[in-house]
Amino acid sequence: MGKDREHIDSLTQKEYEYGFITDIEMDMAPKGLNEDIIRFISAKKDEPDSMLRWRLKAYRYWLNMKEPTWAFVTYPPIDYQNIYYYAAPKKKEGPKSLDEVDPEILATFDKLGIPLEEREALAGVAVDAVMDSVSVATTFRKKLQELGIIFLPISEAIREHPDLIKKYLGSVVPPTDNFFAALNSAVFTDGTFVYVPKGIRCPMELSTYFRINAANTGQFERTLIVADEGSYVSYLEGCTAPMRDENQLHAAVVELIALDGAEIKYSTVQNWYAGDKNGKGGIYNFVTKRGVCHNHSKISWAQVETGSAITWKYPSLILRGDNSAGEFHSVALTNNRQQADTGTKMVHLGKNTRSTIISKGISAGYSNNSYRGLVKIGPGADNAKNYSQCDSLLIGDRCGAHTFPYLEVDNPTANVEHEATTSKISEDQLFYCNQRGIGTEEAIGVIINGYAREVFKRLPMEFAVEAQKLLTVSLEGSVG
Amino acid sequence: MLSIRNLKASIEGNHILKGINLEIHPGEVHAIMGPNGSGKSTLAHILAGKEGYIVEDGEVIFEGKNLLELAPEERAREGVFLAFQYPIEIPGVSNTTFLKTALNEIRKHRGLSELDAMDFLTLVRKRMKLVDMDPSLLGRPVNEGFSGGEKKRNEILQMAVLEPRLAILDETDSGLDIDALKTVANGVNSLKNKDNATLVVTHYQRLLDYLVPDYVHVLFDGRIVESGDKTLALELERKGYDWIKTKAGDSK
Amino acid sequence: MIKTDPESAAFCQHLHPLFHDQSSHIRNFRQQSLEMLQSSPFPALKHEEWKYTDLSELAKQLPVSPVLSDFQNLSVNDVYPYSFNQMKSHVMVFVNGHFTPQLSNINKLGRNIVAENLFSAAKRNPEDIKLYLGKADKKGNDYFSYLNGAFFTDGAYIRIPDNYQSEIPIHLLFLTKGNGELRYSAARNLIIMGKNSSVTLVETYGSLDDRPVLTNSVTEVFNGENSLLRHHILQLQNERSHYFGSTNITIPANSRYQNTWVSLGSKISRNDVDAALTGAGSYCQLYGLYAGRHDQLMDNRTVISHRSPHATSNQVYKGILDGFSRGIFNGKILVEQKAQKTEAHQLNRSLILSDKAHADSKPQLKIFADDVKCSHGATVGQLDKNAMFYLQSRGVSKEIARSMLTFAFANDVVDSIILGPVRFYLYKKLFNRFGRDWGSEEDFESLYKQEE
Ligand SMILES: Nc1ncnc2c1ncn2[C@@H]1O[C@H](COP(=O)(O)OP(=O)(O)OP(=O)(O)O)[C@@H](O)[C@H]1O
């Protein structure tokens, strides 16, 4: 197996493919967090007074909260006063078209292969690209406007659609929800707002690429998607970030609301910088994602998580309405010193609610990968059904794979089923491939992709391809 | 006794039975043969009332009653018995309690008195000899850990105790060694009388040597495409199913 | 300085060891336990390991150590109900944690076996006490474990020699007798197995009256190499009592340990099983059944630690919850980095029979070795549809089929008990709870007697 060891080494030494730094002038608030900074952010964003008060309330609440410690991750204490909470590319005026966008930013996106240009746009992707907290370009906005679909940076939405914001922002993840959600509510600088009106089927995948770019910049995204009655929308979130030595904090909040009969698909490919092979650097990804389903509605989360030094993330659903359905499909891969504690919560409140959880964990190197999930069936959730399957694959003998599901059932007509397995890549499968002439390295790629297929199937095409590539690249040769 | 008319059925959107017609009279033995996946077990399950199948057309009349309207246990009490191709294991339910409960439910339905434990055990022991079953299996949970052959014998034991009017044997011969095959066939034969009937599903002529059918039907792609007497089974044994397939293809 | 938790200290203010300890090992052990106890917080819902078990009502009560009069005037008739129809066995009876030789029967044990109360053993075998007491009980930070360590009032000491095989089981019978107060009953047991031996041990927890008692036992088991220990534990206390018991097992190379836990009694019960597989070829099988009704709460926590390569473990825990009851399963499989070639499986299944009952399940895998096969499964919900159909296809009505399958669901666990009389005793209890729809008790008895 000496050869395989070499493969592992070559993999672990592989430089982060997307690691480069864009040099643009920054417009920054000083380091640290206090009420003045929050006022500064709110003023920069030209926000109404009510928004500022909302932020300050969250901030004061946050001051009395403790950072959660229950996740199976360890990291040195974060100095919240040593973080920049606001950084924006300097701009004369907001760019109206691609031509006005800083060429260097465009070049960066080019390297990342972000489909920002017309031909990609024609391929059906409307991109609201976010670089360091401020959106720099939006395409297709007009076409969406014709259908009444609102697809805006959230800061603009706060100015332009105060009623919708007031009604829905914080309605799923209240500012007091948890430590990181409170922090986000106080300081979020940008993000995305989507509103799909009644009965409208959004004709294209909506997509945002996030990118963290400035040293020591916290990124506090806020996403809010409202699908009105009978509407449909598919939203893609993709992330890559340049290499940095210091850990960077990312504490996003995503809120989804599917009103009666609506359907939301939310897909994520997360490939932020994971730190070097010794665990130096990398993103801390502490995200709160949650959706609410009303009657006959459906929300599906699909995620492929390969990046970040630490991931703390549980895209959850509250199945409040009768006959509503929720899905969670996840592939989480950790390598080197990465730590991931991720999973989902499915809270069944309505009758005949259904949920499915498929989680595939892959651990390699010295990493630790945990699934943590909750399935809760409330007393009123007659005939609720849940099926969960959480598989873990271990590659090498220095990593860990952990499964912590919680099942809480308060209704006799419910049917809840959880299955989990942990194993290494099957030697029989490898041998079978070898015997048919497929080399070990390739065979691992084949097997891993087969293992994750159920999740890939849920991703939109272009994402699935990227995700598949990511897995293979991250794991080439990792067999012990 | 049983009359199936133009029965069409599907499961999970797949059309499996595409118009079955079959008449069975008291005292008769019918055999159904046919390639794997042709719908034999599906037919048997539908007759017994397993859920999940959608009957799209046709009817099944059993002793003047619309069988398809009855719950599975009502069909059993009316006298329909299915020996399963793959009998399920029920951990924790002992064979005796299971069988005694079933028998008394059926007896109640027929207006007979319930048997107490002693009488019941006497009856079961007698019937066990018929199928040459190891008495120790009686105390064990239903089919749990039974070998393939033991499961099949257990099915026939149940049949012997419950005395159905129509017994449907779904590949009861598969998994049996030659001696067991004879024993089981003899068991079935000794239960035969002018008032009951048997429908055997099998792939092999061998069983039919012992359990001689009055009619043989060939099920192919959800339809009975050929019927005949016992010589049809011999012909199938010799020639395989290809000629049937060709014939069925021609007639389409 | 030890930081004392006020609630903890208050809870044990009326507890004391019954007698002055002659053995310095026991004295030291008590002292250590007491110190740990004082710094441990009283269990509360906010503690992860007590997430679903609310002890706030219990915390308001003050358990009181037993007094000598508890043990007087008891006759063999009092313990007859727990004799499993006078099953042939060696019996040690404890009342409120105190050994009562006049009710016990251990005279006919083989020559090399030692079965005596812990205090006598401490006199005769101080080295064993030093070597084993507290050594399998590795659950740091567990309140009730420390409480027992500080205030136990005796227990059983069983030492099985090498190469000993016996068909006759050893029965440890722990009975409680209440008075006006919340009586405290705490035994501490040591089971030490030799090599190449095979024994069956039954632990029964029962009540002599319907008064509330707080039972708090700890059993430490040291299995021997190449030995087999079958360990059946029955919790049958009255429904006003509380039970907090833990069983801690070390399983060395090539030894097999099988535990069957059946819980039918107590208002609140907590069953802790902590097994460590420490040698290659070791095997651990845990079965559990908890059947709750009324307002019973049944909490089960298991930890299986794979510390050695080539070991196997298997767990099946089943809950049936009726009335307002709550059943909890919290099971962890831990596979250490060196424990390659581990095979570990865990299954928890619960049935909820009423709309006011609850089931919580927390199966966990914590795995640090890669060449392993581990799985867990948990289901809450209905009976097997195919089994329902099979029964119906034989003429059995839906209601009866349901009742049969519920009874069967429970039987499955009882079937793992190797002793016919114990099995029969439990079948009957379960039949009376779940099976009444489909026959009389007499019928049931005659059928099952036939089978035994
Ligand atoms: N639940 C199901 N979903 C989809 N298709 C099914 C299902 N159950 C059965 N089928 C299909 O129905 C067809 C008929 O199956 P059936 O079991 O009746 O065949 P059979 O004639 O008994 O075959 P065999 O000789 O192998 O026992 C097969 O193609 C089978 O795959």
Ligand SMILES: [Mg+2]
């Ligand atoms: Mg078949």
